[in-house]
Amino acid sequence: MENIKIRPALKSDSKSILRLINELAEFEKLDPPDSRGKRRIIKDAFSGKPLFNVLLAESNGDILGYAFYFFTYSSFLAKKTLYLEDIFISGKFRNKGIGKLFFADLKRIAKKNKCGRMEWVVLDWNKNAIEFYTKLGAEELKMWKTFRLKL
Amino acid sequence: MENIKIRPALKSDSKSILRLINELAEFEKLDPPDSRGKRRIIKDAFSGKPLFNVLLAESNGDILGYAFYFFTYSSFLAKKTLYLEDIFISGKFRNKGIGKLFFADLKRIAKKNKCGRMEWVVLDWNKNAIEFYTKLGAEELKMWKTFRLKL
Numbered sequence: 001m002e003n004i005k006i007r008p009a010l011k012s013d014s015k016s017i018l019r020l021i022n023e024l025a026e027f028e029k030l031d032p033p034d035s036r037g038k039r040r041i042i043k044d045a046f047s048g049k050p051l052f053n054v055l056l057a058e059s060n061g062d063i064l065g066y067a068f069y070f071f072t073y074s075s076f077l078a079k080k081t082l083y084l085e086d087i088f089i090s091g092k093f094r095n096k097g098i099g100k101l102f103f104a105d106l107k108r109i110a111k112k113n114k115c116g117r118m119e120w121v122v123l124d125w126n127k128n129a130i131e132f133y134t135k136l137g138a139e140e141l142k143m144w145k146t147f148r149l150k151l
Numbered sequence: 152m153e154n155i156k157i158r159p160a161l162k163s164d165s166k167s168i169l170r171l172i173n174e175l176a177e178f179e180k181l182d183p184p185d186s187r188g189k190r191r192i193i194k195d196a197f198s199g200k201p202l203f204n205v206l207l208a209e210s211n212g213d214i215l216g217y218a219f220y221f222f223t224y225s226s227f228l229a230k231k232t233l234y235l236e237d238i239f240i241s242g243k244f245r246n247k248g249i250g251k252l253f254f255a256d257l258k259r260i261a262k263k264n265k266c267g268r269m270e271w272v273v274l275d276w277n278k279n280a281i282e283f284y285t286k287l288g289a290e291e292l293k294m295w296k297t298f299r300l301k302l
Contacts, residue, residue: 021226030227037229044224051231052224068226073195073203075172075219075237076181078188080202086226110302117302121295130296138300144272145281146297149289151261151268 002059004098006105009054009066011046016063017054018042024088028123052085055105057098065089067102071113079116082106087120103136121146153210155249157256160205160217162197167214168205169193175239179274203236206256208249216240218253222264230267233257238271250283272297 009017018038025032033041044051045068057065068085084106089098110118118138122129130140160168169189176183184192195202196219208216219236235257240249261269269289273280281291 025227033227033229037227040229041226044229051222052226068224070224071202072223072234073219073221073236075192075203076176076184076188078184078191078195083223085224107300107302115302118300119297121292121297124294124296130298133298133300136300138298141272141297141299143275144297145275146270146272146292146295147281147284147289148292149258149269149284149287151258151266 004057004059004064004096004101006055006057006101009045009056011042013054013056013063014042014046016056017045017066020063020066020088020090021086023090024086027088027091055102057089057093057101064093065098065102067106069106069109071115072119074116077116080113082110082113082115082118084118084120099132155208155210155215155247155252157206157208157252160196160207162193164205164207164214165193165197167207168196168217171214171217171239171241172237174241175237178239178242206253208240208244208252215244216249216253218257220257220260222266223270225267228267231264233261233264233266233269235269235271254287 018041021038021041022032045054052068052070055067055069056063065088067087070083070085072081072083074081087099087102106118122133169192172189172192173183196205203219203221206218206220207214216239218238221234221236223232223234225232238250238253257269273284
């Protein structure tokens with residue numbers, strides 16, 4: 001892999017982003033967004049007031065992976081948190097250091113925005129990802145349980 | 152308790168909010184924000200572009216509890232999520248239905264904003280809260296582990 005760079009996504013990257021979202025859903029054994037959901041994602045990412053930010057990993061014009069992030073808030077730190085909603089690297093491009101490049105850029109963005117933390121979730125069976133996150137110095141929040149109410 | 156109402160906080164409620172944040176920290180056995188953190192919270196809540204929203208429970212001029220929330224995003228639903236960062240009701244006002252009033256208002260706000268979900272975290276020893284959330288119809292996300300990287 002040569003010249004891998006991490007850069008903000010443009011609306012013209014939409015097709016590549018949606019292709020990778022499908023790959024992520026397959027990998028996570030979850031249903032991908034339907035076609036209306038896909039239209040909403042693109043609108044929500046590239047409207048005048050985006051609901052989340054998209055970073056891409058690119059090498060010689062090929063899009064190899066993506067990260068979706070936004071800012072949340074920790075009341076106890078009284079600082080923003082960079083929340084990583086998705087990070088995904090297409091199958092054949094894994095174990096080439098692209099995850100590290102994404103995290104380096106995300107840490108830079110988080111510090112620039114005076115965040116106290118970065119947070120994200122991972123499926124419990126995804127041992128490779130958990131090992132990677134642990135090596136980065138991240139810790140699992142074992143005392144906190146997450147609750148969800150469907151609307 | 153008479154005339155309990157849930158309403159958005161104003162900057163003039165700052166003192167009551169900070170008093171309740173101290174009570175929450177004590178209840179959760181965590182350190183409250185220091186004085187600089189408290190100044191940041193008030194600035195971040197009431198600036199021209201607030202980083203989070205504050206609801207208060209009030210009865211005859213007394214502030215009994217608060218909720219901090221903001222919007223995150225679910226890429227798989229392609230919809231916003233209402234994330235409840237804090238909900239706290241002062242000791243002697245618990246078990247009077249104030250939590251239900253907060254959740255009713257939060258659900259109304261979430262639906263108005265076309266959210267697909269509400270999410271929040273709870274400390275694993277807080278059995279009363281977990282029972283309350285379960286009765287509301289919320290479910291614990293057991294497959295997902297939360298990771299945090301301190302910056």
